[in-house]
Amino acid sequence: MFGFLTGLKKQGILGINNRNANYVLRYNQRKYYPRVDDKLITKELATKAGIAVPELYGVIKAVGQIKFIENLIKDLNSFVVKPAKGSGGEGVLVLERTKKGTLRKPGGKVIDISDLQYHISRILSGVFSLGGHPDMALLEYRVNFDPLFENVSFLGVPDIRIVVFRGVPVMSMVRLPTSTSDGKANLHQGAIGAGIDIRTGKTLGAVWRNQIVEEHPDTGNDIVDLKIPHWQDLLLLAARCYELTGLGYQGVDIVIDRDLGPLILEVNARPGLNIQIANGTGLLPRLEKVESAFMNDVPTPDKRVEFALEHL
């Protein structure tokens, strides 16, 4: 059993206690949390800094506004409803309009307007928010993902998670929705995570439900060795999030839109640890490299990306 422990240590695996005690608690100041916990604030900050985000169609802040939802969505062909303070992808509803004008989920399940209204009221009452606090519902642009991912994702939008430590992108993976994940891109909901080589932007092995896989379970296509487009841009975008949020240890979620290019979807102050499984290696050695390279001051985003490309 203890041999197992040293095995983890040798691989440089970051455990949850270590992440919380030595990275999240040490580098993430509490006062900056609202910047990422509330996606509306993240969006505003990003827009101000000139970082691309999915367009916001509307915000529903009060139960009284729910009945006007029909008005709000009548011109939209597709959109996403999500809680502003949600976590782990919970409460995200992706909808598109059928030819008949009804709404349906990517899986094909038709939803009527009262279901949507109920979902929004659940969001507002805080079912999906951290700590059950009252929340807001965001209506935003539904990303049309890059054709690259067409063969390796099922129903939903694949996104790219980059862990950024002290402004340096240290580890990355692409998360591919599956039928079990109901089109969502979160690993614990059953999405696939495929590690990405930081230097080349090519996918490494992939993990699905804590198992190593090489093909997408729904489409059967190879997941390994895909080249992520605009890789350097993505790294820079992620690195710039350090100035945006002020958080020393964060997970940046990026989607690549067919037309708009990379967009920041959200930032997470306590990014999960499964990215290590997807990459087949631990975070600790890379975090330590960054820690020893930038003792006090952090260089510009360009320099940080350069550092990542050279040293990680």
Next chain:
Amino acid sequence: MNRLHLLLVTGFLTACAISLFYYKAFILRFPILPDEESQAWIVEAHISFNARGRSVMAELFIPKNYDQFLIMDESFISRGYGLSTHTENLNRKALWSIRKAYGRQGLYYRAIVHRNPVEPQKRRLKRPKLPESGLSGVKLEAAREIISRAREKSANTESFVRRIIEYLNERPASDNVKLLLGKRPDQLKKAKTAASLVIEAGIPARVAHGVFLVPLTEDAPLVHRLEVFDNGKWLSFDPGSGETTVPENFLRWWQGPYALLSTQGVYSARVNVGIQRYQEEAELSAVEEARLKNPNLIKFSLLSLPLETQSVYRILLMVPIGALIVVILRNIIGLKTFGTFMPVLIALAFRETELIWGIVFFTVIIGVGLLVRSYLEHLKLLLVPRIAAILTVVVLLMMLVSIITHLMDIERGLSVALFPMVIMSMTIERMSTVWDELGAWEALKHGAGSLFVAAIVYSVIKLETLQYIVFMFPETLLVVLALALLLGRYSGYRLLELGRFRALTRG
């Protein structure tokens, strides 16, 4: 810097705890372990019956002072009943009465019994009047035959009685004995029959009833002994073995051919006797000594509080220990639970229900709650009203469980009322959200994790020795605090992460 600081703080806390403990345990000589030899017990008789709405009378024998034991601090709990005590045929009796009563009723008699420290005086008793044997007809014939056989083989009263008891316990029983004892005689029947036989032989005899004073029992069995008058004193015999030495912990309660409880105007009456060793006495003597040596220490300790408050603190002081266990199970083992400290509250409720019933009740309430919750899902209610609705259902469920188990005579069911209902409602809500979002497996895993943690916490906080130590030496909580601080900086792997990252270490 940070690490040093933490080590200093925890070191300081531990040093404080150890020095206080040392001072109290070795200088003031507080007993370190609960005193197993305490010579006082709490004896409680719980009477329950159903009243028909008419006048009710309940008569209970109560123990009285005698050579071996002294009765102190008697109390009677009986809401609305008139109460009188009197002495009758050398027995003490309590009589409860009420003009009108409905439904299930509960009456309590409670006393603290001390071993009599005074050596009993040896004085000759006057020979009592010979009571009626109550034997007639064929039974009388059978009795006479047994008596004459026993007489032939005995030299004095004691050996005669022993012989009689031997005959009654003979296997296979003779026809005469069968006739007198009937089928499957119990200890009481044997004692009564032996008494009749001895009386028939012209020697005064009676049956005495009592209980054994054990450290803890919820339902003490009644013990019956045969007492025979011989040469100015009463000899006591075990009706099974004929043994004449009375066990040291036998509390003689009443005598004569009567039942412990007699009632009028009620049905399904029962009485049950609970016994518990009374700890405070041993503690109090240590405290009294300590008070003389260092008055301030005692003034600022829990022992200066009233007894009821003390018993509250006996439980409260265990809560941090429960919390520490939760910390270990969550942060070092990596178990998942609903809510951080919900398991501690559940564990506290288990104290009343006991583990198995606690788990049963918890599962039933959460299970039915989840069903109701999934129905409410269709109504699309807002969060706070929905939780209020679930809370109402939980309270109704708890009520139902209490009523049903009470009808089934499972006393444990009553204590379901101590379950933390708000926490249970939140648990149902959380569990159903997890169920929706992450699937049934994850929800059940969290639920089972919570129950498992609660069970572990329960089995630790139930340890009497631990309870005693924490109560007598609350400074142990400083060590708990120090451990919590240290664990707060534990950044090693969790045990369950080994499985999670197994794929990475395999290669």
